[in-house]
Amino acid sequence: MYVKAEPTTDVNRNTEWFTYPGVWTIYMLIVFMSWLVVLSIFGCSPGMAWTIVHFCHFAVTYHFFHWKKGTPFADDQGIYNGLTWWEQIENGKQLTRNRKFLTVVPVVLYLIASHTTDYQNPMLFFNTLAVFVLVVAKFPNMHKVRIFGINADH
Amino acid sequence: MIKIPYFSALSTYFSFGLFFVFGHVRDFFRKILDFFHSSNLQGYAPICSGQEDFYIRRLYHRIQDCFGRPISSAPDVWFDIVHRYSNDHNKTMKRTSKVTRCLNLGSYNYLGFAAADEYCTPRVIETLNRFSPSTCSPRVDGGTTTLHKELEECVANFVGKPAALVFGMGYATNAATLPVLIGKGGLIISDSLNHNSIINGARGSGATIRVFQHNTPSHLEEVLRQHIAEGQPRTHRPWKKIVVLVEGIYSMEGELCKLPEIVAVCKKYKAYVYLDEAHSIGAVGKTGKGVCELLGVDTADVDVMMGTFTKSFGSCGGYIAGSKELIQYLEYTSPAHLYATSISPPAAQQIISSIRVILGEDGSGRGAEKLARIRENSNFFRSELEKMGFEVIGDYDSPVISIMLYNPAKIPAFSRECLKQNVAVVMSAFPAVPLLLSRARICISACHTKEDLLKALEVISQVGDLIGIKYSLAGSNKQHQEQGAKKLDRDSRIPSR
Numbered sequence: 271m272y273v274k275a276e277p278t279t280d281v282n283r284n285t286e287w288f289t290y291p292g293v294w295t296i297y298m299l300i301v302f303m304s305w306l307v308v309l310s311i312f313g314c315s316p317g318m319a320w321t322i323v324h325f326c327h328f329a330v331t332y333h334f335f336h337w338k339k340g341t342p343f344a345d346d347q348g349i350y351n352g353l354t355w356w357e358q359i360e361n362g363k364q365l366t367r368n369r370k371f372l373t374v375v376p377v378v379l380y381l382i383a384s385h386t387t388d389y390q391n392p393m394l395f396f397n398t399l400a401v402f403v404l405v406v407a408k409f410p411n412m413h414k415v416r417i418f419g420i421n422a423d424h
Numbered sequence: 425m426i427k428i429p430y431f432s433a434l435s436t437y438f439s440f441g442l443f444f445v446f447g448h449v450r451d452f453f454r455k456i457l458d459f460f461h462s463s464n465l466q467g468y469a470p471i472c473s474g475q476e477d478f479y480i481r482r483l484y485h486r487i488q489d490c491f492g493r494p495i496s497s498a499p500d501v502w503f504d505i506v507h508r509y510s511n512d513h514n515k516t517m518k519r520t521s522k523v524t525r526c527l528n529l530g531s532y533n534y535l536g537f538a539a540a541d542e543y544c545t546p547r548v549i550e551t552l553n554r555f556s557p558s559t560c561s562p563r564v565d566g567g568t569t570t571l572h573k574e575l576e577e578c579v580a581n582f583v584g585k586p587a588a589l590v591f592g593m594g595y596a597t598n599a600a601t602l603p604v605l606i607g608k609g610g611l612i613i614s615d616s617l618n619h620n621s622i623i624n625g626a627r628g629s630g631a632t633i634r635v636f637q638h639n640t641p642s643h644l645e646e647v648l649r650q651h652i653a654e655g656q657p658r659t660h661r662p663w664k665k666i667v668v669l670v671e672g673i674y675s676m677e678g679e680l681c682k683l684p685e686i687v688a689v690c691k692k693y694k695a696y697v698y699l700d701e702a703h704s705i706g707a708v709g710k711t712g713k714g715v716c717e718l719l720g721v722d723t724a725d726v727d728v729m730m731g732t733f734t735k736s737f738g739s740c741g742g743y744i745a746g747s748k749e750l751i752q753y754l755e756y757t758s759p760a761h762l763y764a765t766s767i768s769p770p771a772a773q774q775i776i777s778s779i780r781v782i783l784g785e786d787g788s789g790r791g792a793e794k795l796a797r798i799r800e801n802s803n804f805f806r807s808e809l810e811k812m813g814f815e816v817i818g819d820y821d822s823p824v825i826s827i828m829l830y831n832p833a834k835i836p837a838f839s840r841e842c843l844k845q846n847v848a849v850v851m852s853a854f855p856a857v858p859l860l861l862s863r864a865r866i867c868i869s870a871c872h873t874k875e876d877l878l879k880a881l882e883v884i885s886q887v888g889d890l891i892g893i894k895y896s897l898a899g900s901n902k903q904h905q906e907q908g909a910k911k912l913d914r915d916s917r918i919p920s921r
Contacts, residue, residue, distance in 0.1 A: 274427055296433075
């Protein structure tokens with residue numbers, strides 16, 4: 271079964287892969303598979319497993335999308351070195367379909383995690399904090415904003 | 425339009441994700457271990473900023489034995505590859521003195537001038553004795569010899585332009601010419617799959633750069649219309665100059681540029697066309713004059729024609745061909761002309777001699793024979809690969825053939841398995857190509873005989889079966905294809921001729 275892809279005009283190889291078909295599917299599949307893996311390894315309740323998945327998702331996506339800056343190769347001579355991956359995708363254009371999808375995923379995970387743990391307290395607080403940080407980091411107004419100079423260039 | 429099998433797309437994303445995760449985990453532990461290991465590098469700045477060497481260390485080094493293999497003979501159709509081994513999982517490679525004779529499917533040896541040639545080599549050696557290996561001087565100081573003048577006339581005649589300028593290095597031709605052709609206040613519209621040298625030159629120029637979808641004249645027109653209407657950013661004044669950068673044959677895809685349509689669009693909106701014929705000059709066209717001849721475009725319509733001598737002429741260096749005024753202007757502004765050492769005299773002689781052979785001016789018909797052979801070889805190889813069920817991209821008549829692999833693990837598998845059977849191929853992976861579209865790139869030469877091509881096809885077919893890259897066979901006409909393939913196997917045992 272073939273998928274067609276329009277050739278992109280993004281020259282940034284670090285972010286151009288996100289415009290090809292299949293990314294959203296694999297993202298959701300990886301999240302679901304990791305829930306199954308957590309459930310089988312820890313033997314905890316499904317709700318606890320979703321909370322763990324939500325947390326790891328928060329840690330991983332925050333680190334790679336909003337903390338790491340630049341690109342993992344040197345071909346582009348460092349022109350993106352001051353930008354996080356989130357600021358690089360689609361050349362900084364805001365509110366595209368990909369960005370909306372990536373904003374919705376943590377919220378959906380939060381809803382699943384809090385529903386399956388019955389909104390009980392210690393988990394609820396941490397889950398809410400995580401989703402709040404992630405969604406605020408993805409706002410268009412936060413483009414290139416560094417609060418208190420954290421993670422700014424030197 | 426790119427077609428990818430859906431399952432390959434998903435598994436490729438997953439594989440690269442896994443590589444990145446493993447790489448980051450290893451880096452994390454390396455950081456912890458190094459914390460206890462003090463270093464005496466106080467006060468020194470780090471060599472790499474941030475994570476820019478992550479890809480090299482954690483992905484490229486794992487399969488380093490597939491890239492950069494040293495060779496110990498001229499890059500002819502059969503050449504000697506030096507064996508290497510590694511004691512630390514490919515982090516460092518050590519050479520041995522053992523060599524193997526392998527079939528060369530990777531060198532840009534389109535017309536076969538890469539090894540000794542009966543017409544060119546004696547003349548090159550004579551020039552080497554007469555002029556010395558290097559002029560030791562830039563063109564404006566003492567580096568212009570009669571040979572250089574002859575070369576420029578020869579190139580201008582060959583390409584079909586009034587004048588030409590020759591530089592010592594192909595990459596530097598683009599990187600040093602684009603900044604002087606256009607500056608701040610100009611607009612550069614470049615194809616999305618242009619070579620790094622063009623991107624480098626464009627970035628160095630200071631002009632505004634916009635990218636149009638690869639080989640899509642309709643999108644080029646859309647981009648042109650939008651930007652001409654908007655004008656320069658912020659001031660909205662009209663652009664000082666608009667240049668469209670395209671290549672003749674795209675080296676990673678083997679696709680020909682849609683030159684007639686692009687030239688028509690540029691004429692309509694009064695933009696200049698800069699054509700980089702690195703892979704197409706000398707290799708396509710009835711008399712080898714490049715894509716303009718092949719696609720029937722008048723060379724007067726292309727404003728700046730650039731090319732390199734590394735591929736079809738068996739030499740080194742690059743040229744810019746254009747109107748007399750353009751070349752005169754470049755002679756006093758281009759830094760590669762003013763400050764860089766001029767092209768080496770024996771290399772210049774090799775180019776002159778090979779152009780003479782191609783045009784038939786050496787008195788033999790070898791040039792025409794080479795051109796006919798490379799076309800036949802490329803078309804034969806491509807059609808056979810497609811019949812076998814490989815995903816092959818590129819156009820017919822182009823000597824660059826890319827076999828799609830998609831999954832990153834198939835890259836070292838293909839390379840190593842082919843090397844075991846003495847066939848040397850070149851692999852292309854991220855970031856030279858898009859993440860999903862890793863490929864093996866084959867460059868056909870006029871000197872490949874039918875036996876060589878058949879051997880290569882047999883090896884590639886076996887390896888393809890082993891690693892599962894015959895994606896086109898997985899369609900509904902699989903049975904039909906297999907029958908067709910079986911028939912081919914029977915027939916290919918009989919040598920043709």
